Amino acid sequence: MKIVDSLRFRMAALFHRDQMRAEMEEELRSHMEHRADDLMHSGLDRSEAERRARVEFGGREKYKEECHDAAGGNLIETLLQDLRYSVRVLRKTPGFLIAAVLTLALAIGANAVVFSLLNALVLRPLNVPQAGSLYQVEGAKGRGPSQSYPDYIDLRNRNRSFDGLVAYEMAPAGLDTGGSPSSIWLYEASGNYFDELGIQPYLGRFFHSSDEHGANSAPYIVLSYAYWQSHFQDDFSVVGRTVQLNKNAYTILGVAPPQFRGTELFFAPDIWAPLVNEPQIEGSNDLTSRGARGMWLVGHLKAGVTPVHATADLNSIAASLARTYPKEDEGIGFTLTRPGLLGDMLGGPVHAFVAGLMLLSGLILLAACANLGSLFSARAADRSREVALRLALGSSHVRILRQLLTEAILVSLGGAVLGVAGAVVLLRWLSAWQPAPDMPINLQVNPDARTYIVALLLALVSALLFGMVPVRQVMKVDPYLSIKVGATSGVVGRRVTLRDLLLALQIAVCAMLVTASLVAVRGMVRSLHSNFGFVPQNAIQVNTDLDMGGYKGDQVPATQRRILDAIANVPGVTAAGYASRVPLNIGWSENTVFLDSATDYRLSNAAMEAMEYGVSPGYFQAAATTLLRGRDFTWNDGKDAPRVAVVNQEFARKMFGSDTKAIGSSFKIWSGTRVQVVGVVEDGKYKTLTEDPQPAMFLSVLQSPSSWTWLVVRSNRSPQELAPALERTLRGLDTGLPFTINTWEKELGIALFASRVATVALGVLGGMGAMLAITGIFGMAAYSVSKRLRELGIRMALGAQRREVLMAALGRPLKLLAFGSAVGLLLGLLATRVLAHIVYQANPRDPLVLGGVVAAMGLLGLLATWVPAQRALSVNPLLLLREE
Amino acid sequence: MTDQAQLLPGTLDLLILRAVSLGPLHGYGILLRIGQISGNALLIEQGALYPGLFRLVRQGLLKASWGTSENNRRAKFYELTVVGRKRLQDETDSWNRLAGAIAAALSRQPEEA
Numbered sequence: 001m002k003i004v005d006s007l008r009f010r011m012a013a014l015f016h017r018d019q020m021r022a023e024m025e026e027e028l029r030s031h032m033e034h035r036a037d038d039l040m041h042s043g044l045d046r047s048e049a050e051r052r053a054r055v056e057f058g059g060r061e062k063y064k065e066e067c068h069d070a071a072g073g074n075l076i077e078t079l080l081q082d083l084r085y086s087v088r089v090l091r092k093t094p095g096f097l098i099a100a101v102l103t104l105a106l107a108i109g110a111n112a113v114v115f116s117l118l119n120a121l122v123l124r125p126l127n128v129p130q131a132g133s134l135y136q137v138e139g140a141k142g143r144g145p146s147q148s149y150p151d152y153i154d155l156r157n158r159n160r161s162f163d164g165l166v167a168y169e170m171a172p173a174g175l176d177t178g179g180s181p182s183s184i185w186l187y188e189a190s191g192n193y194f195d196e197l198g199i200q201p202y203l204g205r206f207f208h209s210s211d212e213h214g215a216n217s218a219p220y221i222v223l224s225y226a227y228w229q230s231h232f233q234d235d236f237s238v239v240g241r242t243v244q245l246n247k248n249a250y251t252i253l254g255v256a257p258p259q260f261r262g263t264e265l266f267f268a269p270d271i272w273a274p275l276v277n278e279p280q281i282e283g284s285n286d287l288t289s290r291g292a293r294g295m296w297l298v299g300h301l302k303a304g305v306t307p308v309h310a311t312a313d314l315n316s317i318a319a320s321l322a323r324t325y326p327k328e329d330e331g332i333g334f335t336l337t338r339p340g341l342l343g344d345m346l347g348g349p350v351h352a353f354v355a356g357l358m359l360l361s362g363l364i365l366l367a368a369c370a371n372l373g374s375l376f377s378a379r380a381a382d383r384s385r386e387v388a389l390r391l392a393l394g395s396s397h398v399r400i401l402r403q404l405l406t407e408a409i410l411v412s413l414g415g416a417v418l419g420v421a422g423a424v425v426l427l428r429w430l431s432a433w434q435p436a437p438d439m440p441i442n443l444q445v446n447p448d449a450r451t452y453i454v455a456l457l458l459a460l461v462s463a464l465l466f467g468m469v470p471v472r473q474v475m476k477v478d479p480y481l482s483i484k485v486g487a488t489s490g491v492v493g494r495r496v497t498l499r500d501l502l503l504a505l506q507i508a509v510c511a512m513l514v515t516a517s518l519v520a521v522r523g524m525v526r527s528l529h530s531n532f533g534f535v536p537q538n539a540i541q542v543n544t545d546l547d548m549g550g551y552k553g554d555q556v557p558a559t560q561r562r563i564l565d566a567i568a569n570v571p572g573v574t575a576a577g578y579a580s581r582v583p584l585n586i587g588w589s590e591n592t593v594f595l596d597s598a599t600d601y602r603l604s605n606a607a608m609e610a611m612e613y614g615v616s617p618g619y620f621q622a623a624a625t626t627l628l629r630g631r632d633f634t635w636n637d638g639k640d641a642p643r644v645a646v647v648n649q650e651f652a653r654k655m656f657g658s659d660t661k662a663i664g665s666s667f668k669i670w671s672g673t674r675v676q677v678v679g680v681v682e683d684g685k686y687k688t689l690t691e692d693p694q695p696a697m698f699l700s701v702l703q704s705p706s707s708w709t710w711l712v713v714r715s716n717r718s719p720q721e722l723a724p725a726l727e728r729t730l731r732g733l734d735t736g737l738p739f740t741i742n743t744w745e746k747e748l749g750i751a752l753f754a755s756r757v758a759t760v761a762l763g764v765l766g767g768m769g770a771m772l773a774i775t776g777i778f779g780m781a782a783y784s785v786s787k788r789l790r791e792l793g794i795r796m797a798l799g800a801q802r803r804e805v806l807m808a809a810l811g812r813p814l815k816l817l818a819f820g821s822a823v824g825l826l827l828g829l830l831a832t833r834v835l836a837h838i839v840y841q842a843n844p845r846d847p848l849v850l851g852g853v854v855a856a857m858g859l860l861g862l863l864a865t866w867v868p869a870q871r872a873l874s875v876n877p878l879l880l881l882r883e884e
Numbered sequence: 885m886t887d888q889a890q891l892l893p894g895t896l897d898l899l900i901l902r903a904v905s906l907g908p909l910h911g912y913g914i915l916l917r918i919g920q921i922s923g924n925a926l927l928i929e930q931g932a933l934y935p936g937l938f939r940l941v942r943q944g945l946l947k948a949s950w951g952t953s954e955n956n957r958r959a960k961f962y963e964l965t966v967v968g969r970k971r972l973q974d975e976t977d978s979w980n981r982l983a984g985a986i987a988a989a990l991s992r993q994p995e996e997a
Contacts, residue, residue, distance in 0.1 A: 030959045034912035037955050056930050064929035070938035
């Protein structure tokens with residue numbers, strides 16, 4: 001009620017403003033006339049009486065304003081006045097306006113982009129109903145998010161905490177819809193997947209638990225909306241149509257709704273197929289093997305069940321599984337985590353990365369505020385005469401501050417609008433970006449209402465921050481003194497002022513960003529030239545899965561051999577080999593190994609975990625992996641020959657003590673199979689560029705066949721020439737087999753993805769830091785020169801040398817630059833210790849980086865002070881002295 | 885005139901309400917009435933009265949209407965509303981309690997404390 005009344009008053013005051021003013025005027029005049037009447041009675045003449053009455057009344061304009069305030073009229077009116085005035089003032093100094101708005105646009109835009117990332121990756125849940133109660137089951141003690149199908153069945157049937165538990169995994173496949181087969185990615189999902197997640201079909205129907213009747217019993221697929229749009233042109237008659245999935249007939253059941261992009265933020269599938277059909281689709285059966293952990297489990301907790309209870313429930317099942325199946329499940333345990341980022345595997349680094357970015361972009365905003373704060377403070381100093389005049393005319397300090405703040409907010413909002421517009425463009429582009437060739441890796445980071453609100457809040461907060469800097473200055477203005485002496489009375493002091501501190505702070509932040517980005521860029525450059533344990537240059541990879549061509553069992557190695565022989569005969573090919581997987585690609589296989597003396601193959605008895613690759617004879621030569629000792633595989637190391645392996649140095653050292661001892665020694669792999677070491681190769685990078693040396697074993701692919709085929713082809717011809725020749729050769733062997741051809745360097749993009757993104761982000765932020773440093777130093781130097789033009793003129797008139805003039809004019813900004821850079825460099829070096837986790841070989845104690853930062857900051861200083869220096873030197877003492 | 889006291893903050897509103905309680909008055913009249921009932925002991929700059937009047941009108945304690953004064957001039961007259969009369973009563977009571985308490989405290993001898 002009170003608020004409504006108050007608003008009514010204010011609105012009335014606003015609309016009847018002129019009437020109110022007139023009435024107020026009349027009332028005050030009436031008062032003075034009554035007073036004059038009384039004074040006349042005491043013997044004064046009328047004009048003297050009226051004069052006395054006016055004097056006695058006091059500051060009439062001031063009281064009128066106060067009356068207006070008291071009547072509730074001034075708030076909106078003053079705001080409008082302030083706005084009009086601010087616009088007028090800002091338009092008078094377009095250079096300042098543009099610099100300020102652009103600075104803020106950059107800073108707020110950067111924050112909007114980073115916040116959208118945070119929003120998409122951390123804050124926004126998966127797009128499913130009741131996402132809040134959805135959890136992913138993660139292996140405890142760093143075992144990763146993958147579980148095996150038999151364990152899943154046990155967990156699903158025996159838990160009392162979940163409404164339902166679904167399992168899914170991703171796989172590539174060849175889909176033939178009538179034309180040529182294309183390579184797609186699918187989720188193989190448990191039958192209850194859509195029902196438990198609460199997703200309704202856009203078209204047709206989904207598959208259900210009731211469709212599952214054992215292995216390969218449900219030849220159905222569901223299309224994603226995007227795939228349906230791009231490959232079936234929104235054709236509503238697709239439901240019921242039969243297509244070929246890896247050469248098997250599958251029926252299209254329906255289409256998923258557009259907003260449902262699967263249950264992993266980064267990986268949107270093209271289609272979904274029932275998990276029970278995995279043997280048919282992938283050609284290998286993981287459904288019955290308790291040790292084959294490749295599925296991700298998510299589910300909604302029952303109402304009232306806390307994650308802690310659910311974890312305890314799962315772990316009691318885990319304990320019972322470990323007792324029943326000690327060989328596979330000994331020591332297993334579970335925790336719960338947020339779904340969408342492959343559990344903590346991606347979640348951990350992603351969260352750290354986003355947090356780091358938030359910190360850096362926050363620093364950018366801080367630097368921008370410091371920059372604008374000193375600009376506004378300089379302006380306030382220049383306007384001290386105007387402020388004094390307004391104070392003398394009866395304005396209050398509060399009123400003037402309010403007006404200055406209105407200016408700050410206007411500038412800030414302008415910057416925010418521009419910044420967000422830029423951010424939206426960038427985010428659209430990011431959302432459409434597919435970093436890895438042939439993989440559905442993509443992230444939706446389009447801004448939503450939250451982004452806009454955050455940008456608005458940031459704009460207001462920064463306006464308050466930098467708008468408040470000149471407060472003390474304004475409060476100190478003494479109208480009488482200021483008008484008498486003139487505006488130039490500001491002491492060009494020796495004291496360290498707030499402006500100096502702000503500039504030093506800003507330069508420190510900028511130098512830190514420049515340092516960090518240089519370290520990152522340098523690390524990136526170095527990582528591209530480091531030793532991977534193979535040579536990606538001049539090598540081409542051909543990737544296919546023979547399942548997609550319908551090859552089974554013994555056909556697989558035979559076909560691989562046929563392809564290899566054909567490719568080896570392509571002109572220009574110097575070496576060729578194939579492997580089940582290649583290092584530094586997405587996904588890897590790690591396996592437990594046992595000492596030769598082991599007889600108990602429980603996990604707890606394992607000697608270590610080692611990377612496992614199946615490679616063909618000639619692979620090492622094609623990959624340019626140096627064979628240090630022993631021999632390569634031969635075609636004689638086949639199915640019936642004794643099992644052999646080539647291991648890397650780390651494996652040899654850990655298992656046998658040295659390279660020489662390794663040759664001829666044996667170890668056992670998971671199922672107890674005995675393997676003899678025949679060769680030792682150099683160490684390499686397998687999972688990530690930043691990893692510590694890992695033990696790795698290369699088994700003969702003939703003895704552990706896999707339909708996954710990565711052909712490595714080394715040649716002396718350019719990839720552009722070779723790729724078409726390879727394609728022709730493969731098509732000549734099988735017209736229906738989908739495959740992809742890429743240079744190894746391009747495939748490495750995935751492994752380098754994280755550090756590449758980090759480098760780009762840091763590079764951009766460093767560039768912004770540099771720009772802010774330029775505007776900051778420029779503003780300070782230009783201001784300092786313009787303030788002291790007169791003094792400089794006198795110095796020159798008295799015969800000062802150019803050098804001395806320059807020192808007088810620019811000494812202080814340059815000193816601040818040096819000091820700020822030194823502090824920033826130190827901070828940057830500290831910060832890069834954190835960077836070292838993401839960026840490969842981020843070594844802060846790199847003389848090139850240190851020199852680079854010093855040179856960069858010096859160059860920035862030179863750039864920023866060039867114009868003010870020219871102005872200082874071109875001072876014409878005669879003109880200047882006459883002017884003032 | 886030399887012994888005039890500064891007003892305590894907030895007391896002007898109370899004085900205005902008191903002055904108007906005896907009948908409708910215009911601004912200058914209120915000032916005269918305050919002078920009269922306080923024995924000219926208080927120092928009020930004339931213009932300072934008006935922000936107070938506008939504030940009280942806005943709070944609904946006073947209502948204003950234009951009329952003709954005893955000098956035959958147009959003037960705005962103020963009178964108490966019902967709420968205003970109630971407020972005057974409350975404020976007077978609490979002022980008296982406060983003034984009594986402070987007077988008692990100041991008149992005590994140290995040994996009595």
